[in-house]
Amino acid sequence: MAHPKRKISKTRRDKRRTHDKASVPALGVCSNCGSTVKMHTVCGECGYYRGKLAVEKEITA
Template sequence: MAHPKSRISKQRKRKRRTHQKLDIPQIAVDTTTGESHLYHRAHWYEGKLYYKGRLVIDQEEE
């Protein structure tokens, strides 16, 4: 069974674990619809799909 050659100190262990944290997702507001959405993601609004303020898919036409 593998085991470390020397003991890892508490400080070294805690420094490594500081990178494991949750980030708050960035939320943008669409200029066309005023709807909140995640950055770099398309979002649905009233049966239409918008990306970067532009209409991509219109469900009513299909």
């Protein structure tokens, strides 16, 4: 098994990890109800995607 010959410094380790971070998801506005939704997903409020009904939502009162 591979065995490191020298200790990797904290600086070198952190330089390698600079790109390992989470990005903020792209948000858009639903064309039907106007709520904020994540891009390329069905709206959780009304069930529409790209102007067409994708998921039938139950009405709870």
